[in-house]
Amino acid sequence: EAQVTQNPRYLITVTGKKLTVTCSQNMNHEYMSWYRQDPGLGLRQIYYSMNVEVTDKGDVPEGYKVSRKEKRNFPLILESPSPNQTSLYFCASRTRTGLTYEQYFGPGTRLTVT
Amino acid sequence: EDQVTQSPEALRLQEGESSSLNCSYTVSGLRGLFWYRQDPGKGPEFLFTLYSAGEEKEKERLKATLTKKESFLHITAPKPEDSATYLCAVPTGNQFYFGTGTSLTVIP
Numbered sequence: 001e002a003q004v005t006q007n008p009r010y011l012i013t014v015t016g017k018k019l020t021v022t023c024s025q026n027m028n029h030e031y032m033s034w035y036r037q038d039p040g041l042g043l044r045q046i047y048y049s050m051n052v053e054v055t056d057k058g059d060v061p062e063g064y065k066v067s068r069k070e071k072r073n074f075p076l077i078l079e080s081p082s083p084n085q086t087s088l089y090f091c092a093s094r095t096r097t098g099l100t101y102e103q104y105f106g107p108g109t110r111l112t113v114t
Numbered sequence: 115e116d117q118v119t120q121s122p123e124a125l126r127l128q129e130g131e132s133s134s135l136n137c138s139y140t141v142s143g144l145r146g147l148f149w150y151r152q153d154p155g156k157g158p159e160f161l162f163t164l165y166s167a168g169e170e171k172e173k174e175r176l177k178a179t180l181t182k183k184e185s186f187l188h189i190t191a192p193k194p195e196d197s198a199t200y201l202c203a204v205p206t207g208n209q210f211y212f213g214t215g216t217s218l219t220v221i222p
Contacts, residue, residue: 004157033210042214043158043201050208058209090157102148103210105157 002027004106006091012112013081021076021109023091031094032074033058033103034066036087043090049074081113117141118204120213127220130191135216137202138184147185149178150201152215158201161187192220 004025013019025032033048035058045058049068063085065077074093078085091106117140127133139147146165150158162171164180171178175196177188187200199215 031208035212040214043203043212045209045211048208056208092157102160102163103158104160107157108155 002104004091004093004104006089006106006109008109009107010110012114014114015082016080019078019081019111021078021089021091021111023074023076023106024072025074025091025093025104026072027093027095027104028071029093029095029104030071032068033092034064034074034076035090035092036060036085037090037108038087046076046089078111081111083113085111086113087111118202118211118213120200120202120216122216123214124217125219127189127192127218129193129220129222132188132190132192134189135187135200135218136184137187137213139202139204140183141204141206141211145205147180148203148205148210149185149187150203152199152201154199161200189218192218194220194222196220 007022030051034046035043037043044060046064047066049055052068052071055066068074089109092103094103119138121136146163148163149161152158162178167182169180175190179186197220199217201215203210203212
């Protein structure tokens with residue numbers, strides 16, 4: 001089954017404790033992306049990757065890091081989480097070719113930073 | 115500045131009561147407009163892509179249309195299972211910009 005998986009699904013942590021949210025896709029997609037979703041602000045892009053070893057900032061990259069060492073994986077790293085990073089996070093992927101640009105989203109990771 | 119705006123923020127309909135959701139955009143050089151459905155606690159699920167003014171796409175009770183400045187998602191005779199948040203998005207360069215969504219509730 002074609003899918004994007006994220007782990008963990010729920011995470012409660014404390015300010016300053018480094019964490020990683022994993023994202024993996026099994027569709028051989030070149031493009032992967034991270035979003036955060038906050039009430040009233042919608043989905044905002046954090047980082048995206050056009051292919052292995054190619055990453056770029058989205059609209060809200062401050063406080064986040066990413067890496068793309070393998071095509072299927074795109075982890076999101078919070079080196080020193082703060083309460084304003086409490087949010088619902090989604091990973092997405094799509095092919096770079098074709099007309100549809102359709103993105104497939106993961107199930108989400110709900111992060112709470114206290 | 116590129117922008118995507120959706121209205122209304124929330125919509126309550128009786129079962130069978132048709133209506134439309136709006137997505138307006140100010141992106142220059144549109145390379146597609148996307149509609150997604152999002153259920154509570156889940157990731158967005160792709161519905162439609164529209165590429166040019168005048169284009170229409172249909173899926174069950176949903177029909178999406180596109181003009182040069184906005185897109186409409188028409189819901190005909192909705193059912194309670196159509197209750198969800200509907201999001202639209204446009205790509206700009208390599209990024210995607212989403213609207214804040216319309217939360218639709220269909221009452222039996």
